Amino acid sequence: MSKTLSVNAGSSSLKWQLFEMPEEKMLAKGIFERIGLEGSKSLVSFEGEKHEREIEIIDHRQSVLLLMDELIHFHLIQDFREITGIGHRVVAGGEYFKESVVLTKENLKNLKSISYLAPLHNPANILGIEAFQRLLPEALSVAVFDTAFHTTMPEEAFRYPIPTRYYEDFEVRKYGAHGTSHKYVAAEAAKVLGKPLEEINLITAHIGNGASVTAIEKGKSVDTSMGFTPLAGVMMGTRSGDMDASILPYLLKRDDSLENAQQLIDILNNESGILGVSELSSDMRDLEVAVSEGNEKAILAYKMFVNRLKKYIAEYFGILNGADALVFTAGIGENDTDVRRDIIKGLSWFGMELVPELNVRGANGIISTPDSKVKVLVIPTNEELMIARDVENFREAWFKQILEKG
Numbered sequence: 001m002s003k004t005l006s007v008n009a010g011s012s013s014l015k016w017q018l019f020e021m022p023e024e025k026m027l028a029k030g031i032f033e034r035i036g037l038e039g040s041k042s043l044v045s046f047e048g049e050k051h052e053r054e055i056e057i058i059d060h061r062q063s064v065l066l067l068m069d070e071l072i073h074f075h076l077i078q079d080f081r082e083i084t085g086i087g088h089r090v091v092a093g094g095e096y097f098k099e100s101v102v103l104t105k106e107n108l109k110n111l112k113s114i115s116y117l118a119p120l121h122n123p124a125n126i127l128g129i130e131a132f133q134r135l136l137p138e139a140l141s142v143a144v145f146d147t148a149f150h151t152t153m154p155e156e157a158f159r160y161p162i163p164t165r166y167y168e169d170f171e172v173r174k175y176g177a178h179g180t181s182h183k184y185v186a187a188e189a190a191k192v193l194g195k196p197l198e199e200i201n202l203i204t205a206h207i208g209n210g211a212s213v214t215a216i217e218k219g220k221s222v223d224t225s226m227g228f229t230p231l232a233g234v235m236m237g238t239r240s241g242d243m244d245a246s247i248l249p250y251l252l253k254r255d256d257s258l259e260n261a262q263q264l265i266d267i268l269n270n271e272s273g274i275l276g277v278s279e280l281s282s283d284m285r286d287l288e289v290a291v292s293e294g295n296e297k298a299i300l301a302y303k304m305f306v307n308r309l310k311k312y313i314a315e316y317f318g319i320l321n322g323a324d325a326l327v328f329t330a331g332i333g334e335n336d337t338d339v340r341r342d343i344i345k346g347l348s349w350f351g352m353e354l355v356p357e358l359n360v361r362g363a364n365g366i367i368s369t370p371d372s373k374v375k376v377l378v379i380p381t382n383e384e385l386m387i388a389r390d391v392e393n394f395r396e397a398w399f400k401q402i403l404e405k406g
């Protein structure tokens with residue numbers, strides 16, 4: 001028996017779970033949410049108890065320090081040495097990391113060199129990795145990549161229609177993200193549907209602060225909405241999603257406050273999406289309060305958000321030549337009944353209809369009518385469990401290696 005800590009740093013949150021492995025017994029879990037926003041808070045739950053406190057959390061660095069404090073404060077561990085394995089979500093692995101790896105010095109160095117593939121995420125992921133390596137130098141430290149699940153995409157999906165040399169010389173291609181989540185919910189959805197994953201096609205919609213839609217054919221990712229970086233695809237909390245690249249040089253010329261392209265990319269990553277259009281907040285809960293008050297910018301942002309999701313979902317019905325089910329997950333996908341209702345309302349032609357009484361917050365399973373040709377499911381994601389499993393896989397190999405060495 002050993003304790004494994006999974007750390008999942010998202011763009012607006014840091015989620016964690018402490019497991020007893022290999023039993024997969026969840027000992028405690030928590031989330032630091034609305035990082036960098038007003039009203040940030042920490043939630044910790046264990047043994048049926050829930051602890052919530054409002055606390056100003058400026059950035060991911062602070063959330064890592066708070067996590068360390070909370071593990072001791074709530075007596076979840078007496079000593080950090082009880083944690084013998086720690087798994088980190090890392091968003092981008094690029095061409096170099098196609099599967100989970102032990103974070104050796106060499107791997108960490110290579111990881112640092114590809115932060116440009118996920119500028120909002122990889123630096124925060126690395127910050128967590130280094131903080132815990134300092135604290136737990138003996139523990140097995142593993143990186144689990146969002147991009148790994150998407151390595152099965154065919155070339156026609158992952159290439160951009162730009163000169164071939166940009167792919168061959170500079171590895172410009174689609175990598176996708178949220179793969180650990182898409183993979184987890186796909187496997188869980190197959191169980192709910194009572195069909196082998198290898199025999200069904202699914203469209204999974206991971207809608208959190210970052211959002212992506214994936215086309216999954218017989219258990220394999222064949223296309224996904226995020227691209228070279230997690231800036232692409234649907235509209236998000238602070239990210240624009242897809243747009244015409246010609247807008248970049250145009251704005252650089254027109255907007256005197258812009259000095260270089262990087263500044264503009266930062267704006268597309270941090271000041272766009274729901275925040276940029278609503279001029280209010282990046283958080284869907286705040287947006288919906290403003291929508292209910294009749295705020296026009298908020299209403300437009302909401303409509304645009306739903307519109308982009310509908311387009312990708314519809315596109316993937318085409319890529320898959322039909323799907324057995326559409327799966328909603330992540331912060332908005334799991335909790336937001338309005339977003340689910342409005343997406344499905346516009347896609348009824350594809351054979352999906354919701355049962356309003358089933359489309360509730362906290363739903364877990366099928367929420368569509370028995371007659372729906374395509375089932376609609378809500379599956380709470382569990383990236384942390386997937387991460388802990390990968391740590392465990394390495395631990396077995398690691399022990400074997402030690403035994404073999406005698």
Ligand SMILES: Nc1ncnc2c1ncn2[C@@H]1O[C@H](COP(=O)(O)OP(=O)(O)O)[C@@H](O)[C@H]1O
Pocket residue numbers: 010011012013014207208209210237282283284285286330331332335336361
């Ligand atoms: N009850 C809820 N209703 C609507 N949206 C919610 C609810 N709970 C969380 N969300 C939204 O989920 C988003 C965060 O999702 P999450 O998956 O935690 O993000 P990330 O992992 O990208 O940081 C925020 O926009 C938040 O407003």
Ligand SMILES: CC(=O)OP(=O)(O)O
Pocket residue numbers: 009010011012091121146177178208209210211230
């Ligand atoms: C890749 C990505 O956007 O992740 P998150 O949704 O956790 O920000």
Ligand SMILES: [Mg+2]
Pocket residue numbers: 010011208330
């Ligand atoms: Mg997330």
